[in-house]
Amino acid sequence: MTRRAEHSGAGQTPTMPSEVTGKLSVFDRFATTASAVSSKAGFFVFCVILVLVWAPTIFVLPSVDTWQLVINTATTIITFLLVALLQNTQSRSDAAIQQKLNAIADGLADLMSELSADHPELLRHRRELAEAVGLENRESAG
DSSP states (O other): OOHHHHTOOTTSOOOSGGGOOOOOOHHHHHHHHHHHHHTSHHHHHHHHHHHHHHGGGGGTSSOHHHHHHHHHHHHHHHHHHHHHHHHHHHHHHHHHHHHHHHHHHHHHHHHHHHHTTTOTHHHHHHHHHHHHHTOOOOOOOO
16 A cells, blocks of 8 residues: 555545545535536536527516516526536546556556566656656665
8 A cells, every 4th residue: 555545544535445435515416417407418408498488488577678678687596506516526536547547557566666676767667657657756675
């Protein structure tokens, strides 16, 4: 286990995929559901229907300005809320991918250290890897 994984306390962000609890907050679950719903054809159909229902209201509303204000307000509110929800989902996805990449880089660095006795050039490559991805240097076991 690396020093990075050993020192991650309860108050810190997990650094290894095995340290992620998988428990999502109510908002995270809602954002995930909203992302799933908004990416389906049904949501697109809802948006088209909204426009189709709005279009004939030009005959009911007192002015063209009011008519445009109705659709502008509805679409702005929907867009505003979806951006916040989708950003939450995207941020969690990015964090999960980064944790997986960190685990792969850490495993590769460990493998390079193990094989460095037979292939000394791997120590240089391991240092380059550690610098490139920010792995902490580990003390040798020997």
